[in-house]
Each structure stands twice: as C-alpha cells, then as structure tokens.
Amino acid sequence: MTTCDEARRWADDWLDGQLSDALREGIEAHLAACPACRAHADGVRSLLAAASALPREVQPERDLWPAIAARVASPARRTRRDLGSARRWGAVAAAAVLLVGLTAIIVARRARPEAETTGVGARSGAGAAAVPASLPGFGEAFAEYERAGQALRSALADRRGQMSAATLREVEDNLRIIDGAIVSLRMALAQNPDCSELSTLLAATYGHQIDLLRTANQLASM
Amino acid sequence: MRNTFIAMMCTVVLVLPVAAQQRVDETRQVAADAVVTFEGVSGTVVVSGWDRAEVRVTGTLGRRIEKLEITGSDQRLDLRVVYPRNCHDCGDADLELKVPAGCRFEAETVSADLELGGVRGEVWLKSVSGRVRVAAGGSLRAKTVSGPLVIRGAGRAVNATTVSGALSADVAVLEDGEFETVSGDIEIDTDLAPKARLEVKTVSGSVELRVPASVGADFEIESFSGRIRNQFGQQARRSSKYGPGYELLFARGDGSARVFIKTLSGSVRLLEK
Structure with a gap:
C-alpha cells in the first residue's frame, strides 16, 4: 500500500518512467485514489515542463528575493551610496538564486541515475548506466555557475569590510575548500568526460559555492 | 579595611558583565501548529518543544545587542536578535526557546550553537560555523x-548539508534522506523503511553508513578515487576500463529501498549495525 509520502517522494521518478514495476503500480493505484497526491504530481509535471521550456538566458526580476531586497534597501539604515550597492547586490543575489534553482533542476535531470525497469535489484551488477555528461547543456550550466559565482564574489569584495573578521575567515576558508573541490572535480571530469556522476557532484559543489557566497553577501549587508 | 575594599572590587568586577547583559523573558500565545522563526548571530540557542500553545523565550542578550524583536501573529511568530549596524563584537545572545511541539520551526544563525529537541513539526536550521544538534x-x-x-x-x-562540517546522523528509521558535504565526513546509522530513498554525496569527505543486516535495499555506491569497503560481502569493481572509478552495486532483502552514495575521493564504508 503506497502512502502519500511515498507517492510524493517518487513523483518525479514516476513522471520520468524510472520506477520499477512494483513501485510504479503502487503509485498509480495511490494517485487514482488520492486527489491531493494527484494534484501534487500534476504540479511536479508542470514544473518539469516549465523547466524544460526555459530559455537559455533568463533575466531575473528585481523582486525574486523580496526579503533580502527589503532588508538591504531599508531606508533607516542606509546611505545613498549603500542603496546603490544594495540594489546591485539584490539583483546579483536574485540572479544567483534563479540560476541555482534552474541549473539544479536541469543538471539533476540530465545526470540522474537511471533506474531499473525490470524489477527490484535488476540494476545490480549491470552498471548504473547513466546519461552521458556529454549531453548538451552541462558546459553551459557550469559556465552559468561560474558567472554567478564571479558576480557574487565581486559583490562580496565590495562589502567584506562589513563582516566580522571571524566570519570572513570562515567564509574564505570554506570558499577555498569548495574551489579546491571544483578544481579536483574538473580534473576528474577531464579524464572522464562522460561520467555523469562527476557532473552531478560538480553541479552540487557549484551549488554550495553559490549558496555560501549568497549567505556571505547577506551577512555583509546585515 | 583593605580586605573589605578588595572584596568590594571583586564583587563589582564579577557583577559588571552580568549587569551589562539584558535579561529576556517573553511569552506569546501562538497556534499549536504555528510557524516560529529565529534569527541570530552568536551565542547559544536551545529550543525545546512543549505541549503549550505558546512560545516562551528566556535568557540574556550581550551588552551591545539592541533587542530581541518579536513580531507576527498567532499563526507565525518571528524572533530576531537585532544588532547595531556593522557591529562585529556585540556580545552573545544566549537564549532558551520553548515552542509548541507541533510547530514548524526555522532558525538561522552565524556562529551561534543551535540545539533543538522535542519538535514534531517541520524543522529548518541553518548556521555558518555554529554547532547544530537536533533531536x-x-x-x-x-x-x-x-x-x-x-x-x-x-x-x-x-x-x-555542510561544506566542511562533520555530519553525523543516528536516526531510527529513514524514509527519505539526503546528506551532502564538500569535505566534511558523513556518518549515518539508521534503518531504512520499505521504499525509502537515501542519497549521500560528498567530494572528499569520507562516508560511513551503518545499517542492519536485515535491510531491504538496492545499493549503488560510486567513487572516483576513494576506497569502497563493504561489510556485507560484495566488493567494489572498476566502473571504467580506463578511469580510476569504482562502483559497488548490489541488493539486499526485498531491495525496495534505494541507496545512492557518490564521492570523488572520499572513502566509503558500508557497515552492519
């Protein structure tokens, strides 16, 4: 008997036709009887359709991150100069948030492990045949991450004096760790360009980098 | 006389830091399933769920902290430690929060340690360098x-998720687990529910997964250059004739749960608990 939690957890894989027969049948029976989970699955289907229809370049809207924007634009605590910087940071942050969300969806879907289709355990020993990383899109996605990272680093450079020395040290130490990981992953990918698992790890690591830079910029604007 | 003077001075010195702190003791009524959020920088925050439909905050605020701002309604209560702008050494906020056990709780800190227990609702915690402990x-x-x-x-x-922080989880039964680090080591001790999904990713951290011998799961473990060791018997094999990658694919029991572990250089140990 498939539960609501299970149906929602596997909705994405079900829509991709990546489930074993047993899981698929359980989820389909559940969806037939559960309007709420059916609505959830419809929502996931719409999101995936929207993600696949996205243009290569997306111009972020000013209001993508309203809470941050509101904070940095708070008039009681900002000078005119700060406001200009805050607007720029708000736009950069918004762009990064949008980029990370979209790129994560695209990369995850291109690199996800291929599931067995012939029953439990069928994948064992067969090698988890993965979608090749050479599929179009990975290079562009990583280039987008690099661009967002550079923009956030630039915004942070303007504001690093506003962070405590201890926090700045934590941020810089961990950015170095992430940068080292990215270099290692890129070297490994150069040796194995078709390894989608490495691409997935690289995308996740870029995600950590963007997230840390975003957090650091946020802290510097407090 | 001299001794009395020294005693008085000692008393003043000991009392001054305490006097410089602000005491907090605030209570707000909220719904049993309210959203409660906390935002702070440094210090300690201990959160525990209780069976009352109210939030109580007690503790102290450092000398230069402006205030503890409490805003919202009975459906959503936001607690925020307010610091003067660009204040880098404002002192710590050491707070204890009692929240409804069924609430949804979110907290974000920079270096403050976070400890949370007894909350049955959704929990979202984020910290830069603070120690986070959740039960x-x-x-x-x-x-x-x-x-x-x-x-x-x-x-x-x-x-x-962490970047370099160590990640340790001891969870009775997992249905849906995602653990990810860049360099932090990951230790997971758990059983997997039927049809569970567990995904573990790290670049250079080591991974240790301890599950019962009776676990019913399909395992897919891959590492580019890290060593894979499996106490359940099957051993890793090269995933490519040319590259250094290793993979370990096997199923146990009914195999209805699925476990994915990926690393670049981190070692992986799969152990029986």
Whole structure:
C-alpha cells in the first residue's frame, strides 16, 4: 500500500518512467485514489515542463528575493551610496538564486541515475548506466555557475569590510575548500568526460559555492 | 579595611558583565501548529518543544545587542536578535526557546550553537560555523558551512548539508534522506523503511553508513578515487576500463529501498549495525 509520502517522494521518478514495476503500480493505484497526491504530481509535471521550456538566458526580476531586497534597501539604515550597492547586490543575489534553482533542476535531470525497469535489484551488477555528461547543456550550466559565482564574489569584495573578521575567515576558508573541490572535480571530469556522476557532484559543489557566497553577501549587508 | 575594599572590587568586577547583559523573558500565545522563526548571530540557542500553545523565550542578550524583536501573529511568530549596524563584537545572545511541539520551526544563525529537541513539526536550521544538534521527530532540513551537524532520532525525512562540517546522523528509521558535504565526513546509522530513498554525496569527505543486516535495499555506491569497503560481502569493481572509478552495486532483502552514495575521493564504508 503506497502512502502519500511515498507517492510524493517518487513523483518525479514516476513522471520520468524510472520506477520499477512494483513501485510504479503502487503509485498509480495511490494517485487514482488520492486527489491531493494527484494534484501534487500534476504540479511536479508542470514544473518539469516549465523547466524544460526555459530559455537559455533568463533575466531575473528585481523582486525574486523580496526579503533580502527589503532588508538591504531599508531606508533607516542606509546611505545613498549603500542603496546603490544594495540594489546591485539584490539583483546579483536574485540572479544567483534563479540560476541555482534552474541549473539544479536541469543538471539533476540530465545526470540522474537511471533506474531499473525490470524489477527490484535488476540494476545490480549491470552498471548504473547513466546519461552521458556529454549531453548538451552541462558546459553551459557550469559556465552559468561560474558567472554567478564571479558576480557574487565581486559583490562580496565590495562589502567584506562589513563582516566580522571571524566570519570572513570562515567564509574564505570554506570558499577555498569548495574551489579546491571544483578544481579536483574538473580534473576528474577531464579524464572522464562522460561520467555523469562527476557532473552531478560538480553541479552540487557549484551549488554550495553559490549558496555560501549568497549567505556571505547577506551577512555583509546585515 | 583593605580586605573589605578588595572584596568590594571583586564583587563589582564579577557583577559588571552580568549587569551589562539584558535579561529576556517573553511569552506569546501562538497556534499549536504555528510557524516560529529565529534569527541570530552568536551565542547559544536551545529550543525545546512543549505541549503549550505558546512560545516562551528566556535568557540574556550581550551588552551591545539592541533587542530581541518579536513580531507576527498567532499563526507565525518571528524572533530576531537585532544588532547595531556593522557591529562585529556585540556580545552573545544566549537564549532558551520553548515552542509548541507541533510547530514548524526555522532558525538561522552565524556562529551561534543551535540545539533543538522535542519538535514534531517541520524543522529548518541553518548556521555558518555554529554547532547544530537536533533531536526532533518531524522532517528536518539542516545546513551548516563549517559547523558540525549532529542529528539524533530525527523524523523520517532528513535533508542535511555542510561544506566542511562533520555530519553525523543516528536516526531510527529513514524514509527519505539526503546528506551532502564538500569535505566534511558523513556518518549515518539508521534503518531504512520499505521504499525509502537515501542519497549521500560528498567530494572528499569520507562516508560511513551503518545499517542492519536485515535491510531491504538496492545499493549503488560510486567513487572516483576513494576506497569502497563493504561489510556485507560484495566488493567494489572498476566502473571504467580506463578511469580510476569504482562502483559497488548490489541488493539486499526485498531491495525496495534505494541507496545512492557518490564521492570523488572520499572513502566509503558500508557497515552492519
């Protein structure tokens, strides 16, 4: 008997036709009887359709991150100069948030492990045949991450004096760790360009980098 | 006379820091399933769930902290430690929060240590370098940069991430688990529910997964250059004739749960508990 939690957890894989027969049948029976989970699955289907229809370049809207924007634009605590910087940071942050969300969806879907289709355990020993990383899109996605990272680093450079020395040290130490990981992953990918698992790890690591830079910029604007 | 003077001076010196702190003792009525959020920078925050439909905050605020701002309604209560702008050494906020056990709780800190227990609702915790320790019954999302993240007896859905912080989870039964680090080591001790999904990713951290011998799961473990060791018998094999990659693919029991572990250089150990 498939539960609501299970149906929602596997909705994405079900829509991709990546489930074993047993899981698929359980989820389909559940969806037939559960309007709420059916609505959830419809929502996931719409999101995936929207993600696949996205243009290569997306111009972020000013209001993508309203809470941050509101904070940095708070008039009681900002000078005119700060406001200009805050607007720029708000736009950069918004762009990064949008980029990370979209790129994560695209990369995850291109690199996800291929599931067995012939029953439990069928994948064992067969090698988890993965979608090749050479599929179009990975290079562009990583280039987008690099661009967002550079923009956030630039915004942070303007504001690093506003962070405590201890926090700045934590941020810089961990950015170095992430940068080292990215270099290692890129070297490994150069040796194995078709390894989608490495691409997935690289995308996740870029995600950590963007997230840390975003957090650091946020802290510097407090 | 001299001794009395010294005693008085000692008393003043001891009392001054305490006097410089602000005491906090605030209570607000909220719904039993309200959203409660906390935002702070440094110090300690201890959160515990209780069976009352109210939030109580007690503790102290450092000398230069402006205030503890409490805003919202009975459906959503936001607690925020307010600092003067660009204040880098304002002192710590050491607070204890009692929240409804069924609430949804979110907290974000920089270096403050976070400890949470007894909350059955959704929990979302984020810290840069603070130590995060959770013992909660609901679903959990937790993220640190360098702070260690310790999860004990959390709910059945856990999403935990660090950059360099060590990540340790001891969870009775997992249904949906995602654990991810860049260089932090990951230790997970758990059983997997039928049809569970567990995904573990790290670049250079080591991974140790301890599950019962009776686990019913399909395992897919891959590492580019890290060593894979499996106490259940099957051993890793090269995933490519040319590259250094290794993979270990096998199923146990009914294989209805699925476990994915990926590393670049981190070692992986699969152990029987």
